[in-house]
Amino acid sequence: MSDQPLVLGIETSCDETGVGIVRGHTLLADAVASSVDEHARFGGVVPEVASRAHLEAMVPTIERACDTAGVRLADVDAIAVTSGPGLVGALLVGVASAKALAIGLDKPLYGVNHLASHVAVDQLEHGPLPEPCLAMLVSGGHSSLLLVEDVTQGVEPLGATIDDAAGEAFDKVARLLGLPFPGGPHIDREARSGSSVAIDFPRGLTSGRDLQRHRFDFSFSGLKTAVARWVEAREAAGEPVPVADVAASFQEAVCDVLTRKAVDAAVANGVEDLLIGGGVAANSRLRVLAEERAARHGVRVRVPRPALCTDNGAMVAALGAEMVSRGRTPSALDIPADSSLPITEVLA
Amino acid sequence: MLLALDTSTPLVSVALHDDGRVVHAATSEQPMKHGEQLAPMIAAALDAVGAVRQDVTAVAAGVGPGPFTGLRVGLVTARTLGLALGIPVYGACSLDVLAVRAVDSGVEGPFLATIDARRKELFWASYDEEGRRLDGPHVDRPTELPELPVVGAGPVLYPDVLSRGTGPQTPDAATLALAVAEERVELLDPEPIYLRRPDATVPGPPKKVS
Numbered sequence A: 001m002s003d004q005p006l007v008l009g010i011e012t013s014c015d016e017t018g019v020g021i022v023r024g025h026t027l028l029a030d031a032v033a034s035s036v037d038e039h040a041r042f043g044g045v046v047p048e049v050a051s052r053a054h055l056e057a058m059v060p061t062i063e064r065a066c067d068t069a070g071v072r073l074a075d076v077d078a079i080a081v082t083s084g085p086g087l088v089g090a091l092l093v094g095v096a097s098a099k100a101l102a103i104g105l106d107k108p109l110y111g112v113n114h115l116a117s118h119v120a121v122d123q124l125e126h127g128p129l130p131e132p133c134l135a136m137l138v139s140g141g142h143s144s145l146l147l148v149e150d151v152t153q154g155v156e157p158l159g160a161t162i163d164d165a166a167g168e169a170f171d172k173v174a175r176l177l178g179l180p181f182p183g184g185p186h187i188d189r190e191a192r193s194g195s196s197v198a199i200d201f202p203r204g205l206t207s208g209r210d211l212q213r214h215r216f217d218f219s220f221s222g223l224k225t226a227v228a229r230w231v232e233a234r235e236a237a238g239e240p241v242p243v244a245d246v247a248a249s250f251q252e253a254v255c256d257v258l259t260r261k262a263v264d265a266a267v268a269n270g271v272e273d274l275l276i277g278g279g280v281a282a283n284s285r286l287r288v289l290a291e292e293r294a295a296r297h298g299v300r301v302r303v304p305r306p307a308l309c310t311d312n313g314a315m316v317a318a319l320g321a322e323m324v325s326r327g328r329t330p331s332a333l334d335i336p337a338d339s340s341l342p343i344t345e346v347l348a
Numbered sequence B: 001m002l003l004a005l006d007t008s009t010p011l012v013s014v015a016l017h018d019d020g021r022v023v024h025a026a027t028s029e030q031p032m033k034h035g036e037q038l039a040p041m042i043a044a045a046l047d048a049v050g051a052v053r054q055d056v057t058a059v060a061a062g063v064g065p066g067p068f069t070g071l072r073v074g075l076v077t078a079r080t081l082g083l084a085l086g087i088p089v090y091g092a093c094s095l096d097v098l099a100v101r102a103v104d105s106g107v108e109g110p111f112l113a114t115i116d117a118r119r120k121e122l123f124w125a126s127y128d129e130e131g132r133r134l135d136g137p138h139v140d141r142p143t144e145l146p147e148l149p150v151v152g153a154g155p156v157l158y159p160d161v162l163s164r165g166t167g168p169q170t171p172d173a174a175t176l177a178l179a180v181a182e183e184r185v186e187l188l189d190p191e192p193i194y195l196r197r198p199d200a201t202v203p204g205p206p207k208k209v210s
């Protein structure tokens, strides 16, 4: 197998059925079928609805990825799949499908960590990963700071959210403001016409004492409650809620904490590259603020394009290709789907 | 060679059928581990008969009804294998397979075939003396079933309510393979029979925090 392996990656940890195909660091196809519309009216992802959708979408999405990439399944060198963390019933559909491909094509299987895949995907956009690098992953399911020495076997968690994920806070505040699910893009758009300093919302875990114990951890639950109180007080007083100002001030509070801690973590670890991934990485303010702050400390920022930041199969294929190139041992056919797979386990 | 699998019960069942007979059959040892056990069992089945993946010319899968998570593992495996090998994938109602197994083991109809549906309910269907489905599949409480002899999980789980028969307790892949090869069951698309909607509630307005 060459150092440009052709790898098919499957991602089903949440509500996106993703199948990606890469050749080394080159993206050939990134097919995604999303069940997000089916979850919208429930205000969040319903696991059973997601699992049913994965089963229906799996084979058509594999076929679509092959068509787009212009390859036959038989040409693939290896299969990679998200084996965790995520919704267990959803993960199981992808893992079982990947195992069937491994048997049916007689190719090696790599069960990989979803979070490490969010890091590896950047190679498809910006070439080889700077290692070590500091990765900040922010989405509806995760908010983590990771020190990446080797994306295929050495990822160290520095901090994570102690309550809600960043994207979850966006969803909940969007709901308070009567904006649709998922909330991220809607808050971002509203915020553009609002003032980020209109309301001084709290910055979680940034006070002196909190910083001692939780220097690189996040908390967004208190912020969410503060926004709710502020909106309720307005409503109780019979005054209109300035949606754009609330959105902008809330978004500023989230992005302020995220970027402050990410840059602090990079500097503290002597790392010169900060990589941001996950759905919230698509937030326009987060990107700008990160670049401003990082530049002041001589840290470079890498953010993959939005389509690669949200959950997709290409990121799994990207990490799989790296596993092949760096000669890692393939996974056994009996690997489980592990809903709470720790980031220290990059390969199952 | 036909590869048959059923994941509609807590156990995984895999069989290979060739030249008019079942040449291999295996049942998993651990319950509730479909995701871990199915793929190695398929690989082991091929090894056991000295076959390679290209020898498989069709896949048959039990489509339930059964607990959803395991059922999906079986069906996505069958569908993806079909895609990878370029071979057809057939489905059969797992209750129908259980009924065929019951008739073959001497159970006389009419009778009910049952699979555990959890939440104190059973998936069930009724069958005539030749194992042809009369009614169902449905999902109901054991006390709501028609008064007929019962095979499957029902009498094991609810011995106080349902009379214990002498028939088989589960559908299995060997019977599925035979029944498909001998056209004794209706062939279906490899679509799961759920019989229940997903648990999900549309949320009310946001809760007040103050």
Ligand SMILES: [Zn+2]
Pocket: A114, A118, A139, A141, A278, A310, A311
């Ligand atoms: Zn993710």
